[in-house]
Amino acid sequence: TAGGWYSSKKSTVGWAYSINFWCLNPAVAFLSVGFETRSIILTSGTLSPMNSFQSELGVPFKIQLEANHVIDRNQVWVGTIGRGPTNKMLQATFRNTENYEFQDELGRLVLDVCKAVPQGILCFLPSYAMLNKLLDR
Structure with a gap:
């Protein structure tokens, strides 16, 4: 469908219906990336706690750094x-x-x-x- 957002659209002939399956588990998409690459650097101020983020992606992070916040x-x-x-x-x-x-x-x-x-x-x-x-x- 157009852009993946609409489940049906009207054509000049009539309605065309479609069914979409969306995988909302990030681990499925990240699986090949996580095991096929040598280094992955994830940076953000909102990824903490890393252990829950790691479990969501389904890939173990062997080396992790969680730095202190820059604001006192x-x-x-x-x-x-x-x-x-x-x-x-x-x-x-x-x-x-x-x-x-x-x-x-x-x-x-x-x-x-x-x-x-x-x-x-x-x-x-x-x-x-x-x-x-x-x-x-």
């Missing part, structure tokens, strides 16, 4: 914020993310945090759609 613990704060600067509740439900009041309150919060934290922040959003919605606002 005193440089990181992880938490949740339930209310914005004007004390409005921040509930990121689908319905609320469409609401300009929510978007503005979240924008004010990010702005206030940026003013208080030197050299920038890292802010996670649930989707590119929400990111674009907030940027457009």
Whole structure:
């Protein structure tokens, strides 16, 4: 099918149906690569813990290096914020993310945090759609 994403398509004659089988186990694809190559270098900040990643790929890693993080613990704060600067509740439900009041309150919060934290922040959003919605606002 077109690009592998559609299970049926309409032609000028009628409908053509197809069935697709997708292997969602990465070990199947990685099996030949893992045993036929001399060296594989996997780098990422999100592959940890390596033992579970190794079991997902189904290939033993004989040599592994898990380095310390480049950011000190005193440089990181992880938490949740339930209310914005004007004390409005921040509930990121689908319905609320469409609401300009929510978007503005979240924008004010990010702005206030940026003013208080030197050299920038890292802010996670649930989707590119929400990111674009907030940027457009």
